[in-house]
Amino acid sequence: MKLTDRINRIQVSPTAAVITAAEQLKAKGVDIADFGPGEPDFATPDHIKQAAIQAIHDNKTKYTPTGGIMPLREAICAWHKRELKSSYEPKECVVSVGGKHSIFNVASVLVQAGDEVLIPAPYWVSFPDIIKFTGATPVYVQTNVEDGFAVRPEAIEKAITPKTRLLILNSPSNPSGGVTPPDEYEKILSVCKKNNVWLMGDECYSHFTYEPHKPYSIASAAGSKENVIIIGSVSKTFAMTGWRIGYTLGPPELIQALVKLQSQSTSNATSIAQYAALAAMTGTMDTVPVMLAEYTKRRKRIVEGLNAIPGIKCQQPGGAFYAFPDVSAHLSGNHAVAKDTTELAALLLERARVALVGGDAFGAPGYLRLSYATSIERIEEGLRRLDQFFSRAEAAA
Numbered sequence: 001m002k003l004t005d006r007i008n009r010i011q012v013s014p015t016a017a018v019i020t021a022a023e024q025l026k027a028k029g030v031d032i033a034d035f036g037p038g039e040p041d042f043a044t045p046d047h048i049k050q051a052a053i054q055a056i057h058d059n060k061t062k063y064t065p066t067g068g069i070m071p072l073r074e075a076i077c078a079w080h081k082r083e084l085k086s087s088y089e090p091k092e093c094v095v096s097v098g099g100k101h102s103i104f105n106v107a108s109v110l111v112q113a114g115d116e117v118l119i120p121a122p123y124w125v126s127f128p129d130i131i132k133f134t135g136a137t138p139v140y141v142q143t144n145v146e147d148g149f150a151v152r153p154e155a156i157e158k159a160i161t162p163k164t165r166l167l168i169l170n171s172p173s174n175p176s177g178g179v180t181p182p183d184e185y186e187k188i189l190s191v192c193k194k195n196n197v198w199l200m201g202d203e204c205y206s207h208f209t210y211e212p213h214k215p216y217s218i219a220s221a222a223g224s225k226e227n228v229i230i231i232g233s234v235s236k237t238f239a240m241t242g243w244r245i246g247y248t249l250g251p252p253e254l255i256q257a258l259v260k261l262q263s264q265s266t267s268n269a270t271s272i273a274q275y276a277a278l279a280a281m282t283g284t285m286d287t288v289p290v291m292l293a294e295y296t297k298r299r300k301r302i303v304e305g306l307n308a309i310p311g312i313k314c315q316q317p318g319g320a321f322y323a324f325p326d327v328s329a330h331l332s333g334n335h336a337v338a339k340d341t342t343e344l345a346a347l348l349l350e351r352a353r354v355a356l357v358g359g360d361a362f363g364a365p366g367y368l369r370l371s372y373a374t375s376i377e378r379i380e381e382g383l384r385r386l387d388q389f390f391s392r393a394e395a396a397a
Contacts, residue, residue: 010129014361018345022355033382035370036355038174038322039241042294044276045287048238051279055272064268067259068095068247072274075281076247080232083285084206084217088230088249094258095277097269099204099233099246103168104130106229106248109257110198111136115165120151121363122324124174124202128363136165140363145326148318149178153187160195167192169218170202172209175362175369176324177317179213186221193227204233204246207288209319210296225251237288238280245269245277295321298372298379305383306370309390321373324359328366330393337393341368352389354382 018036026032055061067073073090080086096102103126111117113135119127121140128138141159143149156167169188171180180188192199201218209215219230230249235241248258262268299317306314306325314325327344330337338344341358345368348354359367372379 006133006135009132009135013129014125014342015357018349018355018357021349025349025353030353032349032353032355033378033385034355034374035372035382036357037373038371039373040236040239040291040321041373041375042239042287042291044239044243045280045283047283048240048276048279052272052276055275060271060275062271064271064274066263066268067255068093068269069271069274069278072278072281073247075278076232077249079281080217080219080230080249084203084215085220086217086230086249088219091252092249092255094248094255094262095269095274096246096248096258096262097266098244099202099231099235100126101244101266102231102233102246102248103127103200103202104133105258105261106200106231106250106254107131107134107136107166109254109261111165114163116161116163118156118159118164118167118197119363120155120169120173122149122173122176122178122359122367123168123363124170125357125361127168127170137163139164143176143178145315147178148315149173149176149324150180150184150318151178151188153184153191156188157191157195160191160197164195164197166198166200168200168202170204171216172205172213172317172319174205174320175322175357175359175364175367177320177322179209179318181213182216185216185218189218189221189224189227193223197227198229199227200229200231202231204231204236205320206232207237208292208295208321210292210299210317213318219249229254234277234280238277239287239291240276240280243270243273243276245273295372298374298376299323301376302370302372302379302383305379306386309383309387311390311393321371323370323372324364324367325370326366327368330390331366335393337390340365344368348386348389352385354385354389 115136311329345358
């Protein structure tokens with residue numbers, strides 16, 4: 001079959017592939033210690049579910065405006081102002097089918113063949129492929145574990161060329177948990193403004209930050225609007241991954257282009273999910289500190305447990321819910337367990353029955369990503385299996 005160049009430029013999401021492989025084993029009755037999924041294990045709050053049920057009873061099941069129902073666009077702007085100190089109006093907001101869809105649409109209307117897009121590494125797996133799909137070229141900007149995987153303004157400035165159109169900055173970061181400090185973020189914005197480069201702030205993990213970090217949006221910086229695009233989602237903050245509601249905040253001209261694209265692709269996001277998101281944006285935030293407190297306990301346990309395993313080093317993540325250990329000691333020398341982390345992840349699933357994602361998929365050779373959006377009991381079991389696997393490897397060496 002002859003497929004287009006644009007589809008052949010990309011691959012299936014590696015995180016989706018891990019989830020699929022783990023689910024196939026689970027379907028056969030195999031017990032998997034699953035650190036793969038990047039989604040909260042908490043239930044969607046009841047008031048949000050009830051709003052969706054009420055929307056069905058009220059027959060709110062028809063087409064909506066392409067860019068989202070006006071009450072939701074208003075609520076997103078009000079929520080973002082209250083929580084993250086921005087100043088957007090509904091005409092500067094469009095609702096999409098999840099944060100990933102929002103990013104895909106922005107890339108589709110802003111970048112094209114010949115353009116370059118800066119992506120700090122480690123990066124979320126979909127960033128490079130979305131850019132490749134448009135025909136533009138992803139340019140990776142390396143970060144360091146010593147800096148908590150936060151990208152430096154100097155590194156951004158050095159990477160900019162006349163072809164640079166966009167910088168994608170995900171803070172807190174998936175996969176590393178890195179958080180860009182507000183003062184550094186504002187310096188990065190200044191670099192972008194000076195070079196006429198768009199700055200896309202992916203804020204999907206905005207409310208899952210650990211002390212001393214706080215939720216922050218670059219949209220709160222003075223004079224940010226002309227160069228900044230904000231990507232947000234209800235998926236993580238409100239445990240609504242399957243509802244598929246994301247949003248973009250940006251200049252009206254950009255928003256109009258995004259609405260035009262959606263009018264010829266997805267049309268509106270699901271009407272019922274929009275009413276659920278409206279309840280999320282206008283209702284209580286009480287569930288967020290509860291989830292964050294639980295993630296804090298899990299973070300402490302998984303990082304301690306990983307650092308106790310021979311040949312593994314793991315830094316405390318500043319945000320999100322991923323541990324990102326360095327396992328490079330097991331990938332070199334005569335007694336290497338595997339040639340790279342992709343192979344290592346496959347071995348761990350096959351032999352230890354532990355599901356996780358290799359760092360190669362994130363532009364981070366030598367690292368593994370483990371989601372701790374799972375119970376303490378499953379974390380303990382996973383750590384036990386990892387310790388057994390790597391301890392045997394050490395003994396064999």
